[in-house]
Amino acid sequence: xxxxxxxxxxxxxxxxxxxxxxxxxxxxxxxxxxxxxxxxxxxxxxxxxxxxxxxxxxxxxxxxxxxxxxxxxxxxxxxxxxxxxxxxxxxxxxxxxxxxxxxxxxxxxxxxxxxxxxxxxxxxxxxxxxxxxxxxxxxxxxxxxxxxxxxxxxxxxxxxxxxxxxxxxxxxxxxxxxxxxxxxxxxxxxxxxxxxxxxxxxxxxxxxxxxxxxxxxxxxxxxxxxxxxxxxxxxxxxxxxxxxxxxxxxxxxxxxxxxxxxxxxxxxxxxxxxxxxxxxxxxxxxxxxxxxxxxxxxxxxxxxxxxxxxxxxxxxxxxxxxxxxxxxxxxxxxxxxxxxxxxxxxxxxxxxxxxxxxxxxxxxxxxxxxxxxxxxxxxxxxxxxxxxxxxxxxxxxxxxxxxxxxxxxxxxxxxxxxxxxxxxxxxxxxxxxxxxxxxxxxxx
Ligand code: BES
Ligand code: MN
Ligand code: ZN
Numbered sequence: 001x002x003x004x005x006x007x008x009x010x011x012x013x014x015x016x017x018x019x020x021x022x023x024x025x026x027x028x029x030x031x032x033x034x035x036x037x038x039x040x041x042x043x044x045x046x047x048x049x050x051x052x053x054x055x056x057x058x059x060x061x062x063x064x065x066x067x068x069x070x071x072x073x074x075x076x077x078x079x080x081x082x083x084x085x086x087x088x089x090x091x092x093x094x095x096x097x098x099x100x101x102x103x104x105x106x107x108x109x110x111x112x113x114x115x116x117x118x119x120x121x122x123x124x125x126x127x128x129x130x131x132x133x134x135x136x137x138x139x140x141x142x143x144x145x146x147x148x149x150x151x152x153x154x155x156x157x158x159x160x161x162x163x164x165x166x167x168x169x170x171x172x173x174x175x176x177x178x179x180x181x182x183x184x185x186x187x188x189x190x191x192x193x194x195x196x197x198x199x200x201x202x203x204x205x206x207x208x209x210x211x212x213x214x215x216x217x218x219x220x221x222x223x224x225x226x227x228x229x230x231x232x233x234x235x236x237x238x239x240x241x242x243x244x245x246x247x248x249x250x251x252x253x254x255x256x257x258x259x260x261x262x263x264x265x266x267x268x269x270x271x272x273x274x275x276x277x278x279x280x281x282x283x284x285x286x287x288x289x290x291x292x293x294x295x296x297x298x299x300x301x302x303x304x305x306x307x308x309x310x311x312x313x314x315x316x317x318x319x320x321x322x323x324x325x326x327x328x329x330x331x332x333x334x335x336x337x338x339x340x341x342x343x344x345x346x347x348x349x350x351x352x353x354x355x356x357x358x359x360x361x362x363x364x365x366x367x368x369x370x371x372x373x374x375x376x377x378x379x380x381x382x383x384x385x386x387x388x389x390x391x392x393x394x395x396x397x398x399x400x401x402x403x404x405x406x407x408x409x410x411x412x413x414x415x416x417x418x419x420x421x422x423x424x425x426x427x428x429x430x431x432x433x434x435x436x437x438x439x440x441x442x443x444x
Pocket of ligand 1: 290324
C-alpha cells in the first residue's frame with residue numbers, strides 16, 4: 001500500500017487508504033515520520049492533528065522513547081489548534097480526539113506513555129492560550145481584558161497576580177507605559193505574575209512581555225496595511241502569561257515573575273507626541289521621536305522596575321519590537337540579544353530543543369551614540385539614516401537592565417505565521433512558550 005500510494009516517509013507526509021476495524025470500514029492513514037527526530041515527529045503529529053480535527057483517531061506510534069512520544073503528542077495538539085472567537089459558530093469546529101497506542105510501552109505501567117503525553121498536553125495548552133490571546137481582535141482585547149485573562153489563567157496555578165491602575169502607574173512613575181497608553185480610551189496597566197515554587201526556589205527569573213493590545217502607531221500613524229496585523233502586538237506578553245500559567249503543572253523549581261506592560265497605542269487629543277520628553281520608571285528621561293516606537297518605552301519601564309525592585313538573577317523579555325527584524329531573519333528565527341554569554345547559550349539550546357529557533361544578534365556599541373539626545377538622557381529611536389532598527393531597539397532596552405544578565409527576544413517575525421506549517425497554525429504562533437518552558441526546566 002505504501003508503494004501504491006507512492007509515499008516517501010518524509011515528515012508530515014500523509015497517505016490514506018481504507019481498512020477494516022471492529023467490523024467497520026475505517027480510514028487508515030500512513031504518516032511520514034522522517035528520521036524520527038524530535039522535529040520530524042512534531043511534524044508528523046501536526047499532520048495528524050489537522051486531519052483529526054472534528055474526528056476520532058487512533059495513532060499507532062512505532063517510536064518508543066518518551067521524548068519521541070512527547071514530540072508526537074505536542075505536534076498533534078499544536079497542529080490541531082484552531083482559533084475560535086468566544087461564542088462564534090462552535091458547531092463546525094468540534095475538536096478532535098486522538099488516542100495514542102505505543103506498542104513498545106503498552107503494559108509497562110511505570111515507564112508508560114502517560115507522562116510524556118501529560119507534559120505535551122500541559123505545554124500545548126500553554127501555547128494554545130498564547131495563540132488565543134494573540135489572535136483575539138483588539139476590539140475585545142483591551143489592556144484591562146488582558147489583565148483579566150492573565151488572572152483567570154494564572155491564579156489557580158500557584159501564581160499571585162498584581163495589576164496597576166493608571167493612577168497607580170502614575171504614582172509609581174511608570175512614565176513609559178502611561179505615555180504610550182495616554183491616547184486610548186482604555187487605560188494601560190502593568191500586570192505582575194509571581195510564581196513561587198512550593199519547595200523553595202532555585203534562582204529567580206523575570207520574564208517581561210510587550211503587551212501592546214493594538215498598535216496603530218499613535219500620532220505617528222501606521223498606514224492601513226501595516227496596522228492590520230497589530231492586534232498581535234502583545235504576542236510577547238501573551239507568551240509570558242501562558243508560561244506563568246503552566247509552571248506549577250510542570251513542577252518548575254525556579255521562582256519566576258512575569259511582567260506584562262499592557263497599553264493600547266492610539267492617536268487622539270490626549271495621545272503622546274513626537275518631541276515630548278517622558279520620564280521612565282527610575283527617573284531617566286527619554287525624547288520621543290516617533291510614537292510608533294512604543295514597545296521599547298513600555299518595556300523600559302518594566303525592565304527598570306524589575307531590576308530595581310525584584311533584583312532577579314536573570315531577565316528575559318519577549319517583544320514584537322521591530323519590522324527590521326523580519327527583514328533580517330524572516331519568520332523562522334527570533335532575534336536573540338544578550339548581555340551574558342551563558343544565558344545566551346542556554347536560550348539558544350532551549351530554542352533548538354523546543355523547535356523555536358533563535359539567532360544571536362550583536363549589541364553593537366557602535367550604534368549607541370545614535371540614541372544621544374540634546375534634550376533628554378536618551379532618545380528612543382535613531383535620528384540617523386541607515387541605523388539597524390532591531391539592534392538599536394535592543395541597545396535602548398539595555399540601558400534599563402541595571403547591569404543584570406538580560407536577554408531580549410525580538411519576535412516580530414517568528415510571532416506570526418502566514419500559513420499553516422508543521423505545528424504552526426496561520427496567525428499567532430505562541431512563539432517563546434515552548435522555548436521558555438524548556439529553558440526553565442519544565443518541558444523535559
Ligand atoms: N509593533 C511594531 C513592530 C512590528 C512590525 C511587529 C511589523 C510586527 C510586524 C513596533 O511597535 C513598531 O512599530 N516598530 C517600528 C519602529 C520604528 C518606528 C523605529 C518599526 O519597526 O517600524
Ligand atoms: Mn509601533
Ligand atoms: Zn508595536
